[in-house]
Amino acid sequence: MSLSDESQPASPSSSASTSSAPSPPTPPNLHQNTVDPAARWLVQKYGGTSVGKFAAKIAEDILPGYLDQHKVAVVCSARSGSTKALGTTNLLLRAASEALQRPNTPTATPGNQTPAAYPWTRQNSLSMSSTSPPGTPQRVNGTRSGSPDFTPISSVPDVKSVAPFTATVDLILSEHVTAARSLIRNEELLKELEQEMERDCEALRSFLFAAQVIHEISSRSKDSIMGVGERLACKLVAAVLRDRGIDSEFVSLENIVPAISDEQEVSFGADGQLEQPFYDALTTVLGDRIRECGSRVPVVTGFFGPVPGSLLRQVGRGYTDLLSALLAVGLEASELQIWKEVDGIFTADPRKVPTARLVPIISPDEAAELTYYGSEVVHPFTMEQVIRRSIPIRIKNVENPTGGGTVIHPTAHIDEPEVPVGTSALAQLPPAVPFLPGTMAPIIVARPPRPPRKSPTAVTIKERIIVLNVNSNRKSVSHGFLARIFGTLDAFGIVVDLISTSEVHVSMAIEDRSERKSVDRLVRELQKLGSVSLHRDMAILSLVGKSMHKMVGIAGRMFSTLAEGGVNIEMISQGASEINISCVIDGRDATKALNLVHRDCLQVGADANQGRGAFVLHFS
Template identity: 70%
Template sequence: MSSQSTPQSSPSSSISSSPPRTPPNLHQNSIDPSAKWLVQKFGGTSVGKFAVKIAEDIVSNYIDQNKVAIVCSARSGSTKALGTTNLLLRASGEALQRRAKAASNSGTVTPVSRSLFGAGFDASQSPPTSPKPSSRSSRSSSPQQFPGFTPIITTPVVESVPNFSATVDLIRQEHFTAARASVRDPELLQELEEEITRDCEWLRNFLFAAQVVDEISPRSRDSIIGLGERLACKIMTAVLRDQGIDAEYVSLEDIVPDMDDSDGTLEQSLGQDFYDRLSVALGERIHLCGPRVPVVTGFFGPVPGSLLRQVGRGYTDLLSALLAVGLQASELQIWKEVDGIFTADPRKVPTARLIPIISPDEAAELTYYGSEVVHPFTMEQVIRKKIPIRIKNVENPRGGGTVIHPDPDADTSGAADLNSQVPEPVTYMALQETLAMEMHDRKRLPTAVTIKEHIIVLNVNSNRKSVSHGFLAGIFGTLDRFGVVVDLISTSEVHVSMAIEDSLAKKLLDRLVRELQKNGTVSIHREMAILSLVGKQMRNMVGIAGRMFMTLAQGNVNIEMISQGASEINISCVIDTRDAVKALNLIHQSCLQIKPEGPRGRGGWSGWSL
């Protein structure tokens, strides 16, 4: 896997892919040979709302002792609908919509018109007229003298402005607004606006071409979505340089070499070896930046089978993990708008506390059951290389956050010691040590309790007197054909209960039920929720399941189904959604033994996990 060639120098204000010439007053990464790399990943909301704060209060405080690399997601908007990724998806959808045609002598020039008439052609002007013919010449060319001749109507037909053009203009304006609010230097701002305009015009032309062929391939859709990260990183690069930090914009569109996948086998074999080679290439590319702070696009180019299909919209987190591996970083930091992972959702449980350290298995279980921590595949990339992940809050940069520690046998009392790997501000060290000691005292208790709402329970009861060996195979085969992911399952010889997300369209769910009815009687329970108690110490805790279910029974919370994971660190049950908040508080107080008068985790009101 080859990396990009060494970039050439460009003017000092440059934010393009070529590195800028460095004025002597710009702050750079540490040149200490012993300094470790630190990868900081910022989500779309952080980039959208706190770009200046990231430069002033976060990056500037780390680069004296570390070599910092930054990864950015596409910017969020003032509303969810105005988020860059959502706008890009909307524009790509609009490009495939049929445009209404207007027969008129005036209209908007399309790329096709320009190619036919030249760049100087203006469709808003009347078409050129030829000299008025004489009456004789007119008679000589009369249709009556040419039987069967049909005159050609020469009135031009000009297509209306496509819907996606307005969406592209909206994307440009949203980024103009962000740039003008964050960058003070007029020259830097002008160059940034020119970059934004060029990128948006590239998108407009790309979508025009897609409309002509009436198709957007998966690879093309990847390129369209990747524009969001490119724009976000260019803005962040300009903000950093405006704040006196020597930053370099790094695009990774060509980091993955072209691969022949005509037979489709490469997509199927895209495994860990591919990601290992990619991480090496990423590390080599970032080392070319020298002491400058690289601002890296979360989009890393087309991969066999499409990046969106292979990884999904969480590819920015994956890229940051692969980059941390390629740089042999001391830590991967994921920055959003929360202090870390809490013992419960503090918006629903007032006594929820910040967890200073958690195991990867626990974090994965919390992700599966309703808490957006870090995707397990992303965690796997760094954890297997013994690199810790720290979740931190952009609005509280001096807080210690939550560390997902790669050592499954790590004692929670060592949470404060982790700060020696990546120096953290001293102000909150005492708080971190207090929390670590408190967690050490509670180490034989569960770690957290979580709830996942919008669940449907499907019960299938065999209607055969003698159960066929194909009963379960028929059910699982049907689920596979419909692409249904089962969150929880409970089985017996004649009965299967499955908890799935309530995300299927009504018609699709009706078809699924009809297919399942071939195996037996089917019943549906809607408006359910999955309650999960998670903790690596629970495998050694006798009676914890009994305490959990006794607590729910005493609180008059009915249980629809029960399941325990094979890892023995998770006990889950399905309850009615209307009892979700009550059940969370009951289990948090009883099983985690956190009383109502206990302290709350700082910043918990922003959300309890990423």
């Protein structure tokens, strides 16, 4: 099928270069992926903060420990900035918004084609009159100066007034060039990288100007704009790896999806989302593309558009995690590692609960519940892609690479048979279980040699919640009462986190993401069905554990703890799977409630490891 469902200018990434940047010949003694045919692939995904702050650490302390035993593929998100506002993705979205602003200068007439009407004309004339392209380091007595010496397009007054996004693009370029100069020591490699970055930003500038001319940015155009962030980040990381002696190759996936669509019909579900066969086909193409890198370490963009229906609409801003999962499936990887700035998943947020401890292994269902109710783990759809292929996911800390992290394991069960007393825990490990290099921690988690004390897995809090209460004002409620309520919520695009119902009363907890005016309109619409009350600044407290359905009295202990602590409960809900117990409380009591429940329901003193019935073996 054809993916071209709308007219739009060529994407900024495709204008800049093809699927991968040209790589120089491999110098001798560069560290490469192992050539052992028995070695399996390992996919490592690094977030924007890791790329922004720890690129050198990735190249020096993390990757070298894996290359001799695994074939490693690296996936990178767009680089973060010194502040959230200076993050690459936020800057790209800002530039896209600025491209829709009408220019303040008069439109050029046929007899007066000034450079102001065509920003790229002025930029090209500046570039051609210079002996080196903008952004190239200036040399003083044979050395590179300490500050960037750009000739940004925004410095030309008439061009800046026509294209307000140019200053934002200059800022994106400056942020990346500054980072490159602080990380890369090889002068030739640095020069090549700066030129690559400048070409990408120039292509982005032209793309945005074309969007400004037609005064439209489609959803697919926004996808392409967002993809520039991953291109810049991956080129930077690939250069840093090469500078540190690791043979790397930048891989862009912008042409992957069209290749799939040319061979098969892409179908959508009733909700407008792409169906699983599309992602299954994508895994095969991804695996084939990365294997073409040979022994080089591929550094892969998280962006894999254009996707039918728009990547942002289909997946959202978490598409880099999804790409990592699909790549792990395509390569039949032994493990998917997601590197963050925390040691893994904890029994509670360690920033709010000082006694929180690391959970060494967790089931996918538990991880999905924690993600939904406030803890940023991995999106359930992303987890599903690898878990159904029996590939474990390990959450690791880029600042603590030797730590074991948390494993989301497909076969993590709480209620497996007990280990007999006196049996060695080491004897319980299956034969030939590989140890992850640098951690000496096996993927399989052994049970301690004495019967465990059951407890929930974690407690989490989701703040900024609104509670809506709808009470019917009719003596007899029609069967369509609930249908009309949910039809109204659907019309406003509202997702309900928790719900509690009776014959004439419905209480709903929803996330406070909408503007106040939008919520007020929702309330007015619901008032057609009955009286409505609204409570803002609430929080959802959730106790999660796969074996909680066998813990007699755990709900009573949770609610008694909150009552003794003076925490009022607005709503109570327990899922049909009995994997979590949730309640809605005042947002001002969130941190206090989190500590109280953690202390009384998860804190087990000296026997902390027995609370989960599992521990990770460490060997010295």
